[in-house]
Amino acid sequence: MEVAVIVAVVVVLAVLVLGTVLIQRRRRAGGVISVETRPRARERRGTGRRT
Amino acid sequence: MSPRQLLLRASDLIGRPLVTIDEGEDVAEVKDVVYGTADAAVLGFTLNRRGFLGGPMREVVAWSDVAAVGRHAVMIADAGAITADGDLLQDVRASRRRNVLGSDVITDAGQRLGKVTDVVVLVDERPEVVGYEITGGEGLKPGGSGRVFVPLPDTLAVSGEALMVPAAVSDFVTDDLAGFGAAVQRFRQHLRTTS
Numbered sequence: 198m199e200v201a202v203i204v205a206v207v208v209v210l211a212v213l214v215l216g217t218v219l220i221q222r223r224r225r226a227g228g229v230i231s232v233e234t235r236p237r238a239r240e241r242r243g244t245g246r247r248t
Numbered sequence: 249m250s251p252r253q254l255l256l257r258a259s260d261l262i263g264r265p266l267v268t269i270d271e272g273e274d275v276a277e278v279k280d281v282v283y284g285t286a287d288a289a290v291l292g293f294t295l296n297r298r299g300f301l302g303g304p305m306r307e308v309v310a311w312s313d314v315a316a317v318g319r320h321a322v323m324i325a326d327a328g329a330i331t332a333d334g335d336l337l338q339d340v341r342a343s344r345r346r347n348v349l350g351s352d353v354i355t356d357a358g359q360r361l362g363k364v365t366d367v368v369v370l371v372d373e374r375p376e377v378v379g380y381e382i383t384g385g386e387g388l389k390p391g392g393s394g395r396v397f398v399p400l401p402d403t404l405a406v407s408g409e410a411l412m413v414p415a416a417v418s419d420f421v422t423d424d425l426a427g428f429g430a431a432v433q434r435f436r437q438h439l440r441t442t443s
Contacts (some may be wrong), residue, residue, distance in 0.1 A: 201436035224303050227279045229367045229377075231344035234284040234290065236337075243293050 252378045255429055257340070258367040259383065264381065266295065266309065267320055274298055275327050280347075281369065282340060282375050287403060290375040294323070310336045328419060346410065348366060352400065353382055357415035361398060368397060369391070378432045380411070389441040396421045396427045399435040414439065 258281040266276040276295040282289045292310040296302055313329035314322060324330070331337070353361040362384035370378045378396045390419060399420050420435040422428055 209353065221300065221303070225279070225298075225300075227281075227294075228347035228349050229258045230280045230282045230294070230340065230343075231285045231348055232285055232339045232344050234280055234339050236292070 253359050253429070254317075254371040255378075255425060256369050256371055257425070258369055258377075261293070261317070261322070261369070264319045265298065265322055266293075268316055268329075269323055269330070270326045273327070274321075276307075276309075276330060277302075277303055278322060280338065282308070282366070283367075284339075288400060290369055290377065290378040291339065294340065295330065305330075307332045307338050308334075308340060310334060311375060324383075335344075348380075352410045353380055353413060355413055355415040355417065356409045359415065361413070361418075362396075365395065368425070370429070370432075378427060396423050397425060397431070399432040401439050402436060416442070 261278050261281055264278045265274045266278065267274050275298070277298055278293045279296045280294040281290065282292050282294060289393055290311050290316070292308055292312075294308050295305040297305055307330045309322075309324060309330050309381035313324055313331075316323040348364050348367060351364050353364060355361060364380045366379050366381050367382035368379035368381060377400065379400050381395060382398055383395050389408050398417055401414060416438060417435065420431045420432045420438070
């Protein structure tokens with residue numbers, strides 16, 4: 198009985214550790230992100246309508 | 249390509265530590281390489297905290313604040329280069345944060361070339377994305393590894409979920425990163441002369 202409890206605790210802890218490692222790896226995973234750039238303040242000054 | 253230019257895979261930058269020049273402190277590490285869809289210019293990096301338990305940071309570092317990209321680290325003048333404000337962060341937050349890795353590449357003639365496994369960056373005074381490393385391309389010539397480098401034009405076209413390239417690109421595909429800079433120049437020259 199005691200052995201079964203210990204095994205169960207070890208298994209639960211192992212699952213928690215494994216889950217934490219996988220979640221952390223996913224959170225830290227990098228990539229290459231493409232973004233749409235918006236006009237900068239300096240550029241906007243020169244884009245007024247011409248009359 | 250001038251001697252001061254350097255071709256890098258984006259994956260070589262991901263995970264690289266960010267080190268301050270003034271104190272030599274290891275303050276963060278590169279999480280994502282961020283570039284603009286309009287002109288393929290590299291805009292900067294999103295960051296992770298250092299160490300395995302360190303998660304993503306809300307701050308970013310703009311390329312204009314990067315002092316140097318070395319073999320082992322990205323150098324910034326001081327910790328003030330890491331900012332939770334500024335144009336780059338606004339662009340990242342406002343955009344769809346589309347990760348190019350794993351995206352399909354198709355030509356403007358409708359041929360699917362493969363999936364992006366990496367992005368080639370030309371590091372210069374004005375760094376830019378100059379090519380994709382792709383796998384799964386059936387109609388592409390070089391290489392037995394199934395991995396090829398596809399050059400990109402000066403301006404990028406993004407179509408929905410796929411990345412679009414001119415159909416002429418298939419003549420300029422290479423499996424060698426060392427010769428890829430020349431392939432990019434030939435491809436862009438070809439586009440200029442035929443347009």
